[in-house]
Structure formats: C-alpha cells, structure tokens
Amino acid sequence: MPDRTRSDYDLCVVGAGPAGLNATVTAGERGLRVALVDVGVQPGGQYWRHPDERFPDTLPQPSATRRHGWREYRDLDARLDALVRGGRVVHLAGRHVWGVHPGRPFLVRATAAGEDADPVVVHARRIVLATGAYDRQLPVPGWTTPGVMAAGGVQALLAGHHVRAGRRVVVAGTGPFLLSVAAGLAEAGAEVVAVCEANALTGWAAHPLRTLQEPGKLVEGAGYVTTLLRHRVPFRTRTVITAVHGTGRVTGATLRRVDRRGRARAGSEERVDADLVALGWGFIPQLELAVGVGAATRVDVDGSLVAVVDDDQRSSVSGVYLAGEVTGVGGAVQSGAEGALAGLTAAADAGRADDPRLRARLRRRIARAHRFAVAMHRASSVPVDWPTWLADDTLVCRCEEVDTGTVRAAVRDLAADDPRDVRVTARPGMGMCQGRMCGFALSCLVSVETAVTPAAADLASLATRPLATPVRLAELAEMADGEEG
Amino acid sequence: MIDDSTRQLCFDGRNVPFRPGQSVGAALAAAGISSWRTTRVGAAPRGLFCGIGVCYDCLVTVDGRRSQRACMTPAHEGQVVASDDPRRALDEPGGPNA
Amino acid sequence: MTFRGPAPDAVIVGAGMLGAAVAYFAAAAGMSVIVVERGSIASGTTSRCEGNLLLSDKEVGPELELAHYSQYVWRGELAEHADLWEFEAKGGLVAAASEAQRAGLDALAEHQRSLGIRAEPVEGPAALREIEPAIAPHLLGGVYYPEDAQVQPVLAAHHLLRLARERGAEVRTHLPVTGIRIVGGRAVGVNTPDGAIDAGAVVVCAGPWSGDVARLAGVDLPIRPRRGFVLVTEPIPVTIRHKVYSAEYVENVASSDSGLQVSPVVEGTPSGTVLIGSSRERVGFDAGFSAEAVGRIASAAARLFPVLADVQVMRTYSGFRPYSPDHLPVIGEDARMPGLWHAAGHEGAGIGLSVGTGRLLVQAMRHATPDVSLLPFRPHRFADADAA
Ligand SMILES: Cc1cc2nc3c(=O)[nH]c(=O)nc-3n(C[C@H](O)[C@H](O)[C@H](O)COP(=O)(O)OP(=O)(O)OC[C@H]3O[C@@H](n4cnc5c(N)ncnc54)[C@H](O)[C@@H]3O)c2cc1C
Ligand SMILES: Cc1cc2nc3c(=O)[nH]c(=O)nc-3n(C[C@H](O)[C@H](O)[C@H](O)COP(=O)(O)OP(=O)(O)OC[C@H]3O[C@@H](n4cnc5c(N)ncnc54)[C@H](O)[C@@H]3O)c2cc1C
Ligand code: FES
Numbered sequence: 001m002p003d004r005t006r007s008d009y010d011l012c013v014v015g016a017g018p019a020g021l022n023a024t025v026t027a028g029e030r031g032l033r034v035a036l037v038d039v040g041v042q043p044g045g046q047y048w049r050h051p052d053e054r055f056p057d058t059l060p061q062p063s064a065t066r067r068h069g070w071r072e073y074r075d076l077d078a079r080l081d082a083l084v085r086g087g088r089v090v091h092l093a094g095r096h097v098w099g100v101h102p103g104r105p106f107l108v109r110a111t112a113a114g115e116d117a118d119p120v121v122v123h124a125r126r127i128v129l130a131t132g133a134y135d136r137q138l139p140v141p142g143w144t145t146p147g148v149m150a151a152g153g154v155q156a157l158l159a160g161h162h163v164r165a166g167r168r169v170v171v172a173g174t175g176p177f178l179l180s181v182a183a184g185l186a187e188a189g190a191e192v193v194a195v196c197e198a199n200a201l202t203g204w205a206a207h208p209l210r211t212l213q214e215p216g217k218l219v220e221g222a223g224y225v226t227t228l229l230r231h232r233v234p235f236r237t238r239t240v241i242t243a244v245h246g247t248g249r250v251t252g253a254t255l256r257r258v259d260r261r262g263r264a265r266a267g268s269e270e271r272v273d274a275d276l277v278a279l280g281w282g283f284i285p286q287l288e289l290a291v292g293v294g295a296a297t298r299v300d301v302d303g304s305l306v307a308v309v310d311d312d313q314r315s316s317v318s319g320v321y322l323a324g325e326v327t328g329v330g331g332a333v334q335s336g337a338e339g340a341l342a343g344l345t346a347a348a349d350a351g352r353a354d355d356p357r358l359r360a361r362l363r364r365r366i367a368r369a370h371r372f373a374v375a376m377h378r379a380s381s382v383p384v385d386w387p388t389w390l391a392d393d394t395l396v397c398r399c400e401e402v403d404t405g406t407v408r409a410a411v412r413d414l415a416a417d418d419p420r421d422v423r424v425t426a427r428p429g430m431g432m433c434q435g436r437m438c439g440f441a442l443s444c445l446v447s448v449e450t451a452v453t454p455a456a457a458d459l460a461s462l463a464t465r466p467l468a469t470p471v472r473l474a475e476l477a478e479m480a481d482g483e484e485g
Numbered sequence: 486m487i488d489d490s491t492r493q494l495c496f497d498g499r500n501v502p503f504r505p506g507q508s509v510g511a512a513l514a515a516a517g518i519s520s521w522r523t524t525r526v527g528a529a530p531r532g533l534f535c536g537i538g539v540c541y542d543c544l545v546t547v548d549g550r551r552s553q554r555a556c557m558t559p560a561h562e563g564q565v566v567a568s569d570d571p572r573r574a575l576d577e578p579g580g581p582n583a
Numbered sequence: 584m585t586f587r588g589p590a591p592d593a594v595i596v597g598a599g600m601l602g603a604a605v606a607y608f609a610a611a612a613g614m615s616v617i618v619v620e621r622g623s624i625a626s627g628t629t630s631r632c633e634g635n636l637l638l639s640d641k642e643v644g645p646e647l648e649l650a651h652y653s654q655y656v657w658r659g660e661l662a663e664h665a666d667l668w669e670f671e672a673k674g675g676l677v678a679a680a681s682e683a684q685r686a687g688l689d690a691l692a693e694h695q696r697s698l699g700i701r702a703e704p705v706e707g708p709a710a711l712r713e714i715e716p717a718i719a720p721h722l723l724g725g726v727y728y729p730e731d732a733q734v735q736p737v738l739a740a741h742h743l744l745r746l747a748r749e750r751g752a753e754v755r756t757h758l759p760v761t762g763i764r765i766v767g768g769r770a771v772g773v774n775t776p777d778g779a780i781d782a783g784a785v786v787v788c789a790g791p792w793s794g795d796v797a798r799l800a801g802v803d804l805p806i807r808p809r810r811g812f813v814l815v816t817e818p819i820p821v822t823i824r825h826k827v828y829s830a831e832y833v834e835n836v837a838s839s840d841s842g843l844q845v846s847p848v849v850e851g852t853p854s855g856t857v858l859i860g861s862s863r864e865r866v867g868f869d870a871g872f873s874a875e876a877v878g879r880i881a882s883a884a885a886r887l888f889p890v891l892a893d894v895q896v897m898r899t900y901s902g903f904r905p906y907s908p909d910h911l912p913v914i915g916e917d918a919r920m921p922g923l924w925h926a927a928g929h930e931g932a933g934i935g936l937s938v939g940t941g942r943l944l945v946q947a948m949r950h951a952t953p954d955v956s957l958l959p960f961r962p963h964r965f966a967d968a969d970a971a
Contacts, residue, residue, distance in 0.1 A: 157533075
C-alpha cells in the first residue's frame, strides 16, 4: 500500500473556492505550511469554475473583461502557484474529504475524486472548512424528469464545459442568481422562454443601480438585466413553475402566478414548451464536515443551517475555522474576505505576526457584504406555502423515491414528528445524496404537518453525514490497522 | 481547429463526441442524451441534475466501474460508458472488470 | 399539570423498542398508559441498530428462553402485522474459515439443537456457495439457522405505538422525564417540564439511559452503554440473501475483552443497501467516529464477501447497546421501590427480545403468572449480589 499520510501541516484548508483559496494564500504567505484539499482538478470553486486549463484550444478560457472577478482569480492562482513551488503549500486536487477526525489534533481523510488521484490522510494542527454551498431545491410535480436541472448545474455546464443543457429553457425559483444563469444561457444561444421569480422583488430589482454600487453583492444584477433585455427574455415576478411535463424528457412546464405566500392564483395557468427547466431557490451550505467536528450551528435568515463563527472566523471548536458560504450564504465577495480573515486568524493563532489593518479592512468588507446578503435573502425568500404545489405522488426524495403522501403519512399515522424521525421512518434522505437534495423540503413538509418550526438541531440532524462522500469498502478497510497512527 | 481535437467515447454502443476537458455528463448532454440511469423503485430515467457532484442522480458505469458520477468523470478517448441498471449483478472480483 | 382525567395505570419512560412493546401489550390488555419520550419515537438505540431476531447467537439459559418466547410472539400474536415492520424470516448463515472454527461451530450447533434451535450443518465450500453465491471461496463450511429473522426496528416501534394509541394509549414526545414522584416509599408518577404525570406504575424503558432514570428514584440500576458501529452501502442489486456472519463471532462471544471487538455480520435489505455490522466497545456515550472500528468492520466484511470490496459505503452510524453486569436484561418490578418497573438492558438483542419482554412484563403488572419466569431478570439482583 502506498504511503498516503501527509504529516505535519500547520493548516489544512478544505475547499478551493473563493473562501478556501484566500485562506490558503493568506496563511501560506504568512509562513504556515498548508495543505489545500479540493474535489476539483483545478481551483476556483463554484464562482470561478472554468474549463480544464490543460485544453485551452478546445475549451476557451474566460477573459478578464467578460468574466466578473476573473482578474482576482488569476492573481490568487498565481500566488498559490508560487507557494506551491516554494514548498509552503501542497494542493491536493481531485480529493474529496470524507471525514475530519481527531488525531494530533486533526486528521483529514480524503478519497480520490478523479482517476489520477489517490486517497490521502492529512495531519494538521488547524483546519479551515470552506466547503461552499449547493443549489437549494423545492420539489414540484415532474421535477425528476430528465431535463430538469439545478440552476447552478446549468451554469456549471456552461462555465466549465461550454455545454448548453437545452435549447428552450425556463429558469425558475428565486434570487438574483437566476438572472445570471438566464443571461449565460441566452448568450450561449439558448432561447430563454421565461425567467420566473417567485417574489415581487421590491427590494433589489427595483433598484438595480444600488445593487451595482454594492461590492458585496451576490451577483452583478444590473449587468445581467441588460443582457436579458437585449435578448428579450421575459422576466416574470410572483410566478412559479407548478408542474413540469414530459415523460423521459422535459417537454414543457406549467407556470402559475402566486401571492406573497406562494399560493397559486386561480386561472393563472400557462403552459410553455421547453426542453430544459433550471430551478434554483438560493443555496444550501455544505455543512457536514462542520457538523461532524461538532461546530455550533444556527438557522440563518434564509432558513438554511449555517455554522457559527466569531468576528475572526473561529468556530466553536478550538482550531477549526470556517469561511465562505458555510457561515451563511453571502456570495463570492464575502466568501473571499472571510477566507482571507480565516487564514490571517489561523496564522496569528499559530504565532505569526498579525496585520490589524488588514483584519479591520476584511471585517468591514464582510459586514458590508453581509448587510446586503440579508436584504437579498429577505427579498428572495422561499414562499411559505410552496408545499401547496405538491401532489401526493410528487417525489420529495429523488434517491429513495419517497413521495409527499408517504412523508405526510409518516407524520399523521405514525406520529413521526421531527425531520430526523420522518427520515428514518419513511426513508427520505437515506439515499446516495444523503438528504442534500430533499433535506430542506423535508423539514418544511414536516413543519407544515407538525406546526413546529424546524430548529437548528433538527436541521443539523439532516446535515449529519459521517461520510461526506461515499467511500469504497476496501478503502475503509485500510484503516483497520490504525495505519495512520 | 476545434474539430481536430474532438474525440469520441462509446455510450451504450453509440459514439458520442466530446472535447478534451469535458466530463462524461457534459459530453452526453451536448449530444442531446438526457438520461442514462433507471431508478430502482419506479424504473424512471435519470440524468444530470445538480451538475456539481452532490445529487448522485447521474450515476453511470464507466469502463466497467459502477456508480460513477457522470458530471465528475472526465471523458476520455475510447471510454466505454454504459447506462446504470439497478438489476445488473455485481462483477465478481477477478472478473473481466476487476 | 397538563395531564387531565384519571391517572393512567402506567407511565412508560422512553419510546424505544421496549417502551413501544410494553405500551402495546399494556394497551392490548386494557390498561391505560402514557408514554413519555424526550426525543421522537425510536430516537435512541432503536434507530441505531440492526433488526435481527436471532436464536443462532444464544446460549443455554434465561436469554435463550426469552428469545424463544419472543419468536413465538413475533410469529404468533403479531403475525398479522408482520408486513408493517418488514418481518422477514431470511435465515442466518455462519461461515468458518478454518478447520478449528468449523469444529467449534459444529459443537455449538449440536448443543443448540439439543435446546430446540434449528441449526443445519453446511458441509463444504460448494454447499456454502449454494446458499450464498457471492461468499468468499476460502470459507470451508458452516451452519445454517433457518429461524433467524429480521424486522425494521424503527417501523416496528412506530407501528406498535400506533396500535397502542388506537387502543387508547397516549404518546408524549419531545418531553423528558426529569423526576420520579415518590409518595410513602412508592413510585407514583413522573415529573416533566410540562408538569407532573401521576400513574399506577412507572415503567423505565430508557435503554442505555435507564440507570439515569432509575437514579431519579434513588435506585441504582447498573446499565451502561456498549458502542457499536454499522456501515451502510450504496444500494446494489440483490447479492446477499441471508444474514451472514463469520465464525469469529463465536470466539468473540466467548471473549470477555473490554476493548474493541469486531464480528462481521453482513446482510442485504429491502432497499438494496447492505448493512455491515458491527463492533462492541465500552467507551461511555462517545458518539465520535472510530477509524479502527469502522476499518476493522470493513476489512472483515470484505474478507467474507470479496465482491463488496469495490462497493461504496454511503454512511456509518453508531448506537449504544444497553448492557448489565451479567449481560441479562432487567425486567419486572424493583423490590427496592414498589411501583417502579423496568424493561431495559437488552444489550445487542433488544429488538428481538422486546415483544416477549413486553408481554411478560404486562402479565406481571396484571398480577398474572408470566409465561416465562422473570426471576433471572429481577432488577435488584445486582444489589443482592453486593449484599452477599
Ligand atoms: C453550482 C453553483 C454555481 C454557482 N455559480 C455562481 C456564479 O456563477 N456566480 C456567483 O456569483 N455565484 C455562484 N454560485 C454561488 C457560490 O456559492 C458563491 O459565489 C461562491 O462560489 C462561494 O464561495 P465559497 O468559497 O464559499 O464556496 P465554493 O465556491 O462553493 O467552493 C467550495 C469548494 O469546496 C469544495 N468542497 C466541498 N466539499 C468538499 C469536500 N468534502 N472535500 C473537498 N472539497 C470540497 C467544492 O468542490 C468547491 O470547490 C454558485 C453556486 C453553485 C452551487
Ligand atoms: C450497532 C447495534 C446493532 C444492534 N443490532 C441488534 C439486532 O440486530 N437485533 C437486536 O435485537 N438488537 C440489536 N441491537 C440492540 C438494540 O438496538 C437495543 O437492545 C434496543 O434498541 C434497546 O431498545 P430500548 O427501547 O431499550 O432503548 P432505546 O431505543 O435507546 O430507547 C430508550 C428511549 O428512552 C428515551 N429516554 C431516555 N431518557 C429519557 C428521559 N429521561 N425521559 C424520557 N425519555 C427518555 C430515549 O430518548 C430513547 O428513545 C443493536 C444495537 C446496536 C448498537
Ligand atoms: S448531476 Fe448531481 S451528481 Fe452528477
């Protein structure tokens, strides 16, 4: 067996998005020995996802003039490169961390995500968790039909592979991110039949200029509005998709106008043809590693479970720092600033010189971005009555194929009365994605039935995943002899 | 230019072009193929959903290895991709795909 | 006080498998009961175990008698509900890797047959693979136990409580018992943050936490947790047909080691996942991940079924088996505190033994002579031993 152990790191950073990259570079440049572990073969995370750099001829790279924040990425990437060449930082790409465990004082276990990598075990004195987020989803009749995708996934195909997942597209859900997805699709030549925003957007959409002035914004809203206008993309507020049609492949969707709570207005049905439906209801922080190390959590304004940090990005667990979407969805700018602050704090806690001016500047940037994010979350919240769109046979859990009726029956007939209880009784969330896709929806459905608002503990039980990603039995067996010591 | 570097993988006996650097899932989607897995209970078709490796809906058999995420697996020349069938038996170790 | 109306005959502390079984048989016998559970139903050990109803791992003595009796209840009085909790008499297979193990197994099987357990010898690797085609070729043979069965414990607990509710029982979840009310040396009810609940009897079904609950009445009940890990694989096509374990477990049962013990038990489930258990170690209520336990379980399972080596494990979980110093449960009224009853400490067999326990306890509460003597399970036996 090859030696998989990487010992003696001052810091292990999990995630190479805006937060993790900033943490790595900041800590590395202050003299810490850092191991950066990320699933991707190249850094960037979700925001800076770009085509495989080894093939610039077949998959053109973004340009700084057309891609927001691209110059910043190039700068960080160059600094990372310098640190790697200087031996300060090791970038363990193509590795999925499945567990962070106690051991001198931390052991980070990762499995190979790609074919060229092998599993690794990293010993580190401190940890930064910067694992980002994934699209939040709400089930709707027909949402398991091929051709229905997460809005972020549609974006990822475009940004990372230059692939347009359909020709005629409906984009639906809530939040400014939908505009960015629709604009990307329109520019790639897709016909965007409609962008359906569930909320009225009296907040940010009415003031696109204010949005532009705000450096902490989630997406560059006004720029996308221009693109959408140029392509004549219909933008509809207070409109949702209540059904997706097609067997084997999406053929269309039913749109409905809704009231403030998300109740469909009578007679407002409209059927549109489409071969791609992109759905996004905000983002859910990827929290299992933070929950796994025992970090304290709370429910954020957008209803997501997030991990608690102090003003310097320390979690409630000594030696564990958190940065980016895991502390509350705030977008790339906030993530980057939090990452830099986490790197700075980890270095200072390890005895390196502090930089009070940088610290103050980062804190200000985070506070500003956070204020904007809170306003945005309020303007684009999930309508409370969304479960009224569901039929009894609408699947809630895509993996285990558990439908709405079964979830409701678990509460009504079997007295399962919190999300964890429903999960173990009726099996939603017990499949391969470990409840990532249905966890939020499940907690809403149970809450409707029990009339109890989900608490942080309920959501944390759904975010508990002892294995953050599946691991081959033979690979687990290698731990049998305590080989990592 | 771009055509020169177009390669092919084999999906269920059919040639599917891809550009180096793309994932199996991206190649299939670009070819208009939207499903390659059947669910265990409802025998329903599934393909890409999250696009970033977290939903496990896009599972596919790649060069004999079961349950690979199409959206995370890089495409290669000559790769043999087979739709995932929950009823197909596991390979014995030491078998053709071991 | 939130409970209105006349005091019920019993208040049951804990809605795990044991609380559910006691509530069911009490309600079925016409008793009025309230179950008080601090979490949700089955939120303790009952949702962190495997649901095996085993005879194959029992040795002569009171536990075997209770296991036999429970099988009779599962398959008799409860047969009409079997589908609700996915009862499946799938049979167990124990496989030997060496001649020595095989000899040991044969001897055990012969002994078990003399006690009335069906234990069929499996002669040679070919016969073994006929029963379980994917089993490792190096295994030499073993013993087949056709009576071994399983249920889905979470469903069993929920449905037994549903049936109890239909017969008038009340279940109060997310409500911890914080005190036991004692009047004139007798337990007469419990305290909760919602107020007091008075009852004719207090039944402690708090699993590994039963010692803490008994202490509320000033009674020492030496029940402690013994941690076990289980691995769950991705759903795969039907590959493993029975509950299969290796003969190492026979050696482990004999061992009194307090350190980590691992005996592989591998079985397929109706949802396509394979459950792989399990470990035993005394580490208090530490729910942290153990690389050694998980690694050794994985390694043992891959030796038993090499075909699983490349299968992905999607989650692990651990639970705390409630065990007593003599590894027998405590069932019955506590002689030190009249009105205080116990049904706890069933260690690694609480699912299987639950329904027998519930039925016998209710017989005793109703002053009938239990079908099986509860004397070996009397709760105060450890105090007797101390005094002696
Ligand atoms: C699919 C998707 C597309 C998005 N596109 C945009 C966009 O175009 N514009 C925009 O403004 N915002 C976008 N967002 C929002 C995005 O969350 C933020 O803009 C920003 O990327 C957050 O930065 P971060 O560093 O906190 O997390 P991320 O950028 O998400 O980075 C987290 C990184 O950690 C890795 N990771 C997670 N878990 C593990 C693990 N266990 N082991 C190893 N690595 C792990 C991930 O693979 C990822 O590379 C998108 C989000 C998603 C989910
Ligand atoms: C890994 C593993 C595998 C196992 N495999 C099997 C098997 O295959 N077959 C088998 O038969 N058994 C098996 N077991 C054993 C079985 O799980 C237990 O014996 C059984 O679940 C015990 O049930 P219980 O009701 O006594 O305890 P629990 O299920 O723990 O229930 C006790 C309940 O009391 C509640 N409670 C505690 N304190 C209070 C309070 N103060 N107020 C209110 N409520 C309270 C708890 O919240 C809990 O819900 C296994 C155990 C483990 C750990
Ligand atoms: S599309 Fe979700 S994992 Fe591949």
